[in-house]
Amino acid sequence: xxxxxxxxxxxxxxxxxxxxxxxxxxxxxxxxxxxxxxxxxxxxxxxxxxxxxxxxxxxxxxxxxxxxxxxxxxxxxxxxxxxxxxxxxxxxxxxxxxxxxxxxxxxxxxxxxxxxxxxxxxxxxxxxxxxxxxxxxxxxxxxxxxxxxxxxxxxxxxxxxx
Numbered sequence: 085x086x087x088x089x090x091x092x093x094x095x096x097x098x099x100x101x102x103x104x105x106x107x108x109x110x111x112x113x114x115x116x117x118x119x120x121x122x123x124x125x126x127x128x129x130x131x132x133x134x135x136x137x138x139x140x141x142x143x144x145x146x147x148x149x150x151x152x153x154x155x156x157x158x159x160x161x162x163x164x165x166x167x168x169x170x171x172x173x174x175x176x177x178x179x180x181x182x183x184x185x186x187x188x189x190x191x192x193x194x195x196x197x198x199x200x201x202x203x204x205x206x207x208x209x210x211x212x213x214x215x216x217x218x219x220x221x222x223x224x225x226x227x228x229x230x231x232x233x234x235x236x237x238x239x240x241x242x243x244x245x246x
Contacts, residue, residue, distance in 0.1 A: 089230045093220075097213035100226055102206040104233040108240045110197040113204060114171035116240055117193070120149075126239040127151075129228040143168055147176075160184045171195055178208075187219055204233070 092101040106113050116122045120136035127134050131154030138148045147163040162184045167175040172195055179188035189210045196203040206229060210216040219225045 089233050091226050091230060093226060098210050098216050100208045100229060102229040102233060104204055104237065106202045106204065106237055106240050108202060108244045109200055110195045110202040111171045112243055113202040113240055114195050116236060116243065117174060126235040127232065129231040
């Protein structure tokens with residue numbers, strides 16, 4: 085299977101929908117989302133690094149982290165998990181509060197089993213089409229998701245070879 089990223093900005097003007105097929109079983113791909121040690125290896129666009137301050141991976145749990153940009157800027161983030169259904173789905177809210185980046189959205193990540201392979205679909209929904217446009221313009225969120233999916237694919241391949 086040829087890995088291919090797909091970004092859909094047409095289906096819903098408030099959403100960024102990304103998908104990619106991975107050459108790894110669903111349980112393995114899902115596990116890359118559950119541990120800060122894994123997340124630090126792939127979360128974020130090219131050139132970014134990640135520091136997790138706390139990670140409570142359960143419904144109602146919060147993940148506090150900083151994305152360190154290649155330009156030296158730090159981006160404070162907070163994710164609140166709403167739903168976790170291993171290995172099928174993760175739903176969370178991003179943002180909220182004065183101490184994080186001024187970006188709020190809801191995301192559902194679906195892990196579809198394709199036998200020994202997995203398709204991951206990220207569906208991020210913003211409060212408005214204008215807010216989605218701002219996040220794409222100011223943060224490059226659409227391209228950032230593509231780069232994040234590539235980094236995830238590389239990390240999952242490394243996990244699968246161990």
